[in-house]
Structures are given as C-alpha cells and as structure tokens.
Amino acid sequence: MGMPGDASTGLDPALTDADEVARRLGVDPDHGLSSAEAAARLAVHGPNELRSARRTPFWRRALAQVADPLILLLLAAVVVSVVAWLVEGAEGWPIDALVILGIIVLNAVLGLVQESRAERAVAALAVMTQARSSVLRDAELRTVASAELVPGDILVLAEGDQVGADARLIRATSLQVAEAALTGESSAVEKHPGTLGGAVPLGDRRDMVFKGTAVSRGTGRAVVTATGMATEMGAIATMLDRTEAESTPLQVEVGHLGRTLGRIVIVIAIVVMVTVALVQGVRTPAEFVTVLLLGVSLAVAAVPEGLPAILSLVLALGVQRMAKRNAVVKRLSSVETLGSASVICTDKTGTLTTNRMTIQRVVTASGAVDLGGVGYEPVGEATVLGRPLADGPLRVEAQIVLGAGSLANDAQLAEREGAWQIEGDPTEAAFLVAARKLAGTVDEAARYDRIGEVPFSSERKMMSTAHRHEGGALVVLSKGAPDVLLRHCTRIQVGTRVVALDAVRRAHALAEAEALSEEAFRTIAVAYRPAPELEGGEGRADAAGFGEASERDLVYAGVVGIIDPPRPEVRPAVAEARAAGIRVVMITGDHPATATRIARDLGIIGEEGIALPGARLDGMDEHQLRDAVRTVSVFARVAPEHKLRIVDALQAEGLVVAMTGDGVNDAPALKSADIGIAMGIAGTEVTKEAADMVLADDDFATIVHAVREGRSIFDDIRKFLRYLLYSNMGEVLTVFLGVVFAGALGFTAASADGLVLPLLATQILWINLVTDSGPALAMGVDPEVDDVMARPPRGLHDRAIDRGMWIGIGVTGLVIAVITLLTMDVFLPGGIIPGGTDTFDVARTAGFTTLVFAGLVTAFNARSATSSAFRGLFANRWLWGSVLLAVALQVAVVSLPPLQVAFGTAPLDAAHWAVCAGMASVVLWVEELRKLGMRAAARRRADGGAPRVRAA
Numbered sequence: 001m002g003m004p005g006d007a008s009t010g011l012d013p014a015l016t017d018a019d020e021v022a023r024r025l026g027v028d029p030d031h032g033l034s035s036a037e038a039a040a041r042l043a044v045h046g047p048n049e050l051r052s053a054r055r056t057p058f059w060r061r062a063l064a065q066v067a068d069p070l071i072l073l074l075l076a077a078v079v080v081s082v083v084a085w086l087v088e089g090a091e092g093w094p095i096d097a098l099v100i101l102g103i104i105v106l107n108a109v110l111g112l113v114q115e116s117r118a119e120r121a122v123a124a125l126a127v128m129t130q131a132r133s134s135v136l137r138d139a140e141l142r143t144v145a146s147a148e149l150v151p152g153d154i155l156v157l158a159e160g161d162q163v164g165a166d167a168r169l170i171r172a173t174s175l176q177v178a179e180a181a182l183t184g185e186s187s188a189v190e191k192h193p194g195t196l197g198g199a200v201p202l203g204d205r206r207d208m209v210f211k212g213t214a215v216s217r218g219t220g221r222a223v224v225t226a227t228g229m230a231t232e233m234g235a236i237a238t239m240l241d242r243t244e245a246e247s248t249p250l251q252v253e254v255g256h257l258g259r260t261l262g263r264i265v266i267v268i269a270i271v272v273m274v275t276v277a278l279v280q281g282v283r284t285p286a287e288f289v290t291v292l293l294l295g296v297s298l299a300v301a302a303v304p305e306g307l308p309a310i311l312s313l314v315l316a317l318g319v320q321r322m323a324k325r326n327a328v329v330k331r332l333s334s335v336e337t338l339g340s341a342s343v344i345c346t347d348k349t350g351t352l353t354t355n356r357m358t359i360q361r362v363v364t365a366s367g368a369v370d371l372g373g374v375g376y377e378p379v380g381e382a383t384v385l386g387r388p389l390a391d392g393p394l395r396v397e398a399q400i401v402l403g404a405g406s407l408a409n410d411a412q413l414a415e416r417e418g419a420w421q422i423e424g425d426p427t428e429a430a431f432l433v434a435a436r437k438l439a440g441t442v443d444e445a446a447r448y449d450r451i452g453e454v455p456f457s458s459e460r461k462m463m464s465t466a467h468r469h470e471g472g473a474l475v476v477l478s479k480g481a482p483d484v485l486l487r488h489c490t491r492i493q494v495g496t497r498v499v500a501l502d503a504v505r506r507a508h509a510l511a512e513a514e515a516l517s518e519e520a521f522r523t524i525a526v527a528y529r530p531a532p533e534l535e536g537g538e539g540r541a542d543a544a545g546f547g548e549a550s551e552r553d554l555v556y557a558g559v560v561g562i563i564d565p566p567r568p569e570v571r572p573a574v575a576e577a578r579a580a581g582i583r584v585v586m587i588t589g590d591h592p593a594t595a596t597r598i599a600r601d602l603g604i605i606g607e608e609g610i611a612l613p614g615a616r617l618d619g620m621d622e623h624q625l626r627d628a629v630r631t632v633s634v635f636a637r638v639a640p641e642h643k644l645r646i647v648d649a650l651q652a653e654g655l656v657v658a659m660t661g662d663g664v665n666d667a668p669a670l671k672s673a674d675i676g677i678a679m680g681i682a683g684t685e686v687t688k689e690a691a692d693m694v695l696a697d698d699d700f701a702t703i704v705h706a707v708r709e710g711r712s713i714f715d716d717i718r719k720f721l722r723y724l725l726y727s728n729m730g731e732v733l734t735v736f737l738g739v740v741f742a743g744a745l746g747f748t749a750a751s752a753d754g755l756v757l758p759l760l761a762t763q764i765l766w767i768n769l770v771t772d773s774g775p776a777l778a779m780g781v782d783p784e785v786d787d788v789m790a791r792p793p794r795g796l797h798d799r800a801i802d803r804g805m806w807i808g809i810g811v812t813g814l815v816i817a818v819i820t821l822l823t824m825d826v827f828l829p830g831g832i833i834p835g836g837t838d839t840f841d842v843a844r845t846a847g848f849t850t851l852v853f854a855g856l857v858t859a860f861n862a863r864s865a866t867s868s869a870f871r872g873l874f875a876n877r878w879l880w881g882s883v884l885l886a887v888a889l890q891v892a893v894v895s896l897p898p899l900q901v902a903f904g905t906a907p908l909d910a911a912h913w914a915v916c917a918g919m920a921s922v923v924l925w926v927e928e929l930r931k932l933g934m935r936a937a938a939r940r941r942a943d944g945g946a947p948r949v950r951a952a
C-alpha cells in the first residue's frame, strides 16, 4: 500500500485529488475502515501520540531520593564515622553508621513508593481527559480516542472538534479551522477540499487539516494521512524539549518553606554542635564523630524533606476522589484554586437544568396549541384549551412550525431497545418529538431534501437550511431566538395565507414569545421563505448562493415554548455555595425572562432580582461593567465574548472566578477564568482542552462538590504541615535545650560517658522515620473535621502557613521539649526534680519515648486549628492505624535486645511507660485549653455583631 506523503511514493496528499488519496489509503470515504482493519493498522503505525516523555529510569529515581544535600551530608558524616572506627582499630561493628544507612535506605524506599503512587494517580487522570475524535468505521459514525486514529480513517469534523490527525479534506461546509497551535496564525483559516495547484507553505494548505488544530466553524470530512510523530505537529514536537512538570503554588510555597527551614535548622544544628563542644569539650575522634552525627541527624530530621512527595501524593489522591464524583481536574494546581473560588459563573442550559427539552406549546397567529407528554417519547395529545386540536388555520400554522423546525435540524430521534433516544442538540430533538405528536407533520417533512445550511452559533442565535421539495421548489427554513428571527421576517403565516408582518402583528408576535419566556419556557421561533433564486445541488452539497444573506424576507410561522426543568440537586447546591461565601452568577444565551424565572426558582436571585441583557454590556466601559458585576447575578442573551468581559470585570473586583462553558467560543473565557470548567457531555473538545476541570455529568452541583473537596484538600495539607512542623520543632528544641541545660537537668551528673546527649543520632532519625511517614500521610486524607463550607473562601495568595501556625509551631515545640526533658529529669537523681534513681540511659530512653508519643498526640491536635481533638476522634482509621503501628514499633525498639543495641535504648518498666504516656498527653491538654480559648473568643466576636464571613 503506497502512503501519500511517504518517502516511497513521494506523493503529497495536499497536491493529490481527495478520492485518489482515499483510494491509495485503501478506504471507501463513505464507509470508513472496518474495525479489524483499523486495529491492524494501529498495530503497524502505533498509537497516534506525540512522543511521550521518556520515563526516568528506576536507578535515577532512586538516586534522586538521596540526592538531597542534607542526606548527602548525613552520608558524609557516616563515612567519617566509619573512617574513625577504622582508625581506632575496627573493633566490633560501626553500629551507628549501619543503623543510619538502614534508615536512609528505608526513607528512600518510602519516598519512591509515595512518588510512584502520585504519578500513577496523575497518569490515570490523563486517561480520563484524553481527546476523542468522530470517525466513520464499519460505515457507522463512532467516537474513538484520538490516540487510536490510523491512516485511512475518515474523520467527521464539526464545530468545536480537535483535529486528531493530519488529514486530506474530502468535503467541507463553511469549514474554518484555528491553526494557531501549529502555524501561529491567530485567525481561523477557511478550508476547501479542492486540490492545490502547487506546493505551498503549511499555513496555506487549504485542502488539509492538521493534528492539534481546532474546528472553529462548519463541518467536514477528511481522510487521515498521517498520525503520531509523522504529523506536522510531530515534526515540531521533536524540536520541543520535555516540558517540566509544573509546580502548584502550594508546592512552590512548601519548597520555599523547606529551604527556609533548612537554613534555620542548619544554624541550630551548628549551635548544638558548638555548644556540646564548648560546654562539654570534645576529647576523642569518636566523640567528634558522635557530635557530628548528632548535628547532621538533627538537621535531617527537622527539615521535612519528605514534604513535597507527601504534598503531591495528597493532591493526587484528592484529585482521584474528585474524579470519582465526576469532577475531572486536569492540573493539580486547580485543586488549590478551586478551594479559593469566590464566584461561580455558570451556564444555564444543561448545567442548572436537566437539558431534557420538551416542547409544550406552539403559539402562532391563530392561537396556541398545547402538546402533552414529557421527555423524548413522541406520545402526547395536541389540545387547545383542553380540547383536541381541530382542523383549521391553527393546525396548519402549528404543522409549519413543527415541520420546518424538524427540518432545519441536525438532531436524530430513534427508538432503541424500547426507549426513545436522541442524538445531537436536545433543543433540536424536541422539535422531532413534537412533530411526531402532530399527525401528518413528519410525512410532509419527508418530502424535502436538505441542500444547504447556515449553522447555529451562540452569537447568531439562529440557523437556516435550504431544501428542495419533491416537486422541485426550493425553500429556506430558519429557526432561532424569536427576537432575533423576527428581525429577518417581513411576512407572517395566517392559516394557509401569507400576509405582511405590520407593526401591530410584529409587536403581537414578540409579546407572545415574551409571555412564554416569563413562564420559564425556552423559546424558539420558526420562519421560512420560498427561494427560487437558489440553485440546488444534489444531495447535501451546498446550494449555490445560499448563505446568511438568504435569511431575509422570511415568513414568520410561530414560536414554540420548551420546558427544561431545573435539576433538583441545584437549589441546595446554590444554597451551600452561598453559605460558603461564594456568589453564583448565571450567564446564559437564553431570554432574560426565562433566565430570571429559573434563577429565582434556584435561589440565585431573590424575587426582586432581574437579569441584565448582554446587549447592554456592549455600551458599558470597564468601570460601568465592574459596577454591574458587583450587583447583577443573571446575565441573559449574552454572546460568548460577553463572557470574557464578565470574567475580566469580576477578576478586577478581586474575585477568584470559576466559569463554565461548552461551545467553541467559550474557550477564551475559560482560559481567562481562574478555573475554566468544561462540560463533559455537552462540551466540545476545544473547551475541554481549554478548561482546568471537566464535569463528567455537566451538573452544577458537581462544581460545588469540587469546591468543597478543593477546600478540604487544602485543609488536609495544612493539617499535615501543622503536624510535621509542630513535632519536628519539638525534636529540635528538645536537643537544643537538653544540650544547653544538661547540667541543670541533672544529665551531666548522671551520665557515665564523657559526652551528654539528650538524644542519640539514631534515635532522632528513628523519630523522623516513624512519625513523619505514616501519620503524616494519614493526615493528608483526613475526613473533614471542621465544616469547610462554613467559612468564606481563602484568598488566592493567602499562605498555607500563616502567623497563627508559626506561633503554634513555636509554642507546641516548646511544650514538647519541656515535657520530654522533664520526663528525663524525673527519673534522674539530681536536676530540677530530684528523687529519681535511674541511669542516664533509662532516662534518655524515657525521654525518647515521650518525644515519640508527644509527636503522635500532636497528630490528633493538628487535625483542626480550633476544634477539639475529640471531635470525630475515630473518623480517620488510617491515622489510628499508623499511630498504633508507631507505638508498637516504639515498644519494640525499647524492649527487643538487638534493637536496644542499635538504638542505644534501655528497657523500661510499666511505671516508666505510664509516666511517658502521661507526660505526652500534656501536649493534648495544653492544646485543648488553647482551642477552648480561641472558640470562646470567636463566639464573643460573633455576639459582638462583627461580621463573621465576608459579605457575599
């Protein structure tokens, strides 16, 4: 098989007739490939993907785990200690060095596991958001993952599609493609199937479409000529470097925090080492090594080097939870932004409403017909004021409305497995259903062949088609928003006659449509015109001379009222958003009266609230627009470009904007919004591409859930930050104060060694290992303790670690250090609390144990900044599991002889354990008291009438 464009034939598809290209690719353009052939070609050509970034090899990832400067420093210290051991005669084993090495390896393994779990979660997301293409396969229209396209596939293109591969056009109707991604050309390029005369630059190959570009208008078919790296996009991709994984603002902040902490901790470690050297004096190389190991271990333990890994894992797990609830987030950073959303701008149709459209009324010059039935089952009686519709002018007019409306139509209705199903736009499908309810309408419509179209767009708010009647007569059929369509009408249908649409009749028709809107009906008017001037081509080819200019001098036939009931779950979701300090703004292309009614029903506006029509925005400058967005919550009859202006104005007001969209023209607004949200069902590929989040169910309530989830993920991150920083500070201060006050606490007198260290290097690393991994991760998936939707949104630039947290770090750290050192003092003979009888080794083991326990208690404290630790105490089974495991490990380290040797511990008796546990619990009681005080203060503020939440 000779491939056009490949080196063997030298044929360029752009310069070859489309039929010839298809023939050479072995495909019938009307049938497409068979599934079997497509599968076979996929095996030959490979997936239609741009070269994916090569995976970092395992050894590199493992190495990266220990490439941290502090770990390297620790390794260096270990090497020094081994050298010292060799110099001193290599007796026994260099135990400390071995234990430290073991811990470094364990830490690296844990880090690797966390990292790969996070990566898998992110990769799973990529699968959910993969691009799709419509193709002909086995003579049927199918939607396939774009990665599965093969040369020879027949692409079926429509407005809003991403072009999945390079392809030669076979036919095109008003097709325009945005190629900026490929050529940098900002305006859309018109495409025609006509073969090019000679070689031209990429941007001028009008008979081809290219992978990575987007259909901005019209429809077309094309045969795929190249996929994957063989495409024009692939040629560019080879030149592009691997894009770096982008960091979320939180990751940046945490990275920054890590570096700051690193510097502080290194200073403290040096101070500790110098203090030991000055106060106690370092006499032998062995003592020097011991002090060095202590200092470096302290630095390693105190700097939360596992933080970035935990952070991305927590974000990734959160994102997976959101995906299960139909909110597919494309970038981790959007999770954070979602949590600070302060206004949600939403479409109406399909998001706030069910998008199950039913025409319930047809209003024409002679009156109104009511249609029974709901949904897409075409059963329902046509009645007038409760009586069956009789023959007469009203019937003739209603038949024209529904007949023409179901011809100027791209939807399909079919009965499958006993249920009536639609394909395409539900608004259009409603016409097909209604037409079947009025006997004779469908039969008459079958006599017309479509020969041309001017597609619907949200800007134009109308569409037209050209048809040829069996008898040869040509007509133009139009439907659209009544106010828009009436501008194109000069005549009106009255029974079988056509009369002039004078001012009175025009006003009357408008008023009828308005009245329907006020009853919450979505309205669409229908008009037609005999069009002898058109020259109809055969089949669906364009009728010569048919275009927007043909939409003139139309005969107004009537208007339909469509109900689109609100989704039941939206009203509570709107209330929840408002309670959370989030404004809900409806931005719709629908009529202001319809929009107002539905907004009132859903609680978006009160009884006095009204909609601002989009046309009014045109005359406003930036300041007026900002004034408007401050008070208006419903914008109606807007065009996509209004959306962009509304987003910008809201952002200028300092709000963090989430914005939904479905059409191709919504993409700029979605990009501009802080969080662009695309509809998974009704949305086009282009909007999904531009969005930060895709709603799998198109449901507004899902956005509110996602905001809650975003806030709660942020809350969880603060929880484990609080926990890690509080307990790490406890370790640092324990060692620091223990060294400084070694004499006063009775350590020096009790110690048999030359050096008096409140904790050993291996013990410090142990604490780091057991408390920082399991419990910290468990905090990251902690269920909501405080109602995250009961507070106003967090500012976009608010820090995760604020002043309150810094104070907490200092205070809790100090409390932990004091109780740990006092526990040791209690068991020793001298010191501040005399009377103890234990050796220094036992006392140090008790201190070590108290420090571990205090860290675990801190985990429960850290679950909320203000609520008691007893609230939802047992809600987090992961936390309990990891805490119990840590306790068991601590018991082992203290009680098992081999571990006693490794970690320099001495056995403890029941009384010791009880004292350790009791002392550790002090951390809990102190924190409970502080929280009690904070809650009381908050209540006083609330009673004092100060506003608790920022005005929504």
Ligand SMILES: Nc1ncnc2c1ncn2[C@@H]1O[C@H](COP(=O)(O)OP(=O)(O)OP(=O)(O)O)[C@@H](O)[C@H]1O
Residues within 6 Å of the ligand: 346, 347, 348, 349, 350, 425, 427, 428, 456, 457, 458, 459, 461, 462, 463, 479, 480, 481, 482, 522, 523, 524, 525, 587, 588, 589, 590, 591
């Ligand atoms: N397929 C269609 N053919 C003709 N007219 C239509 C069609 N769909 C909608 N309209 C008309 O255009 C108007 C605007 O529709 P558009 O799709 O832009 O917004 P919408 O879907 O109602 O609102 P939202 O922006 O909330 O999704 C509708 O009120 C209706 O009168």
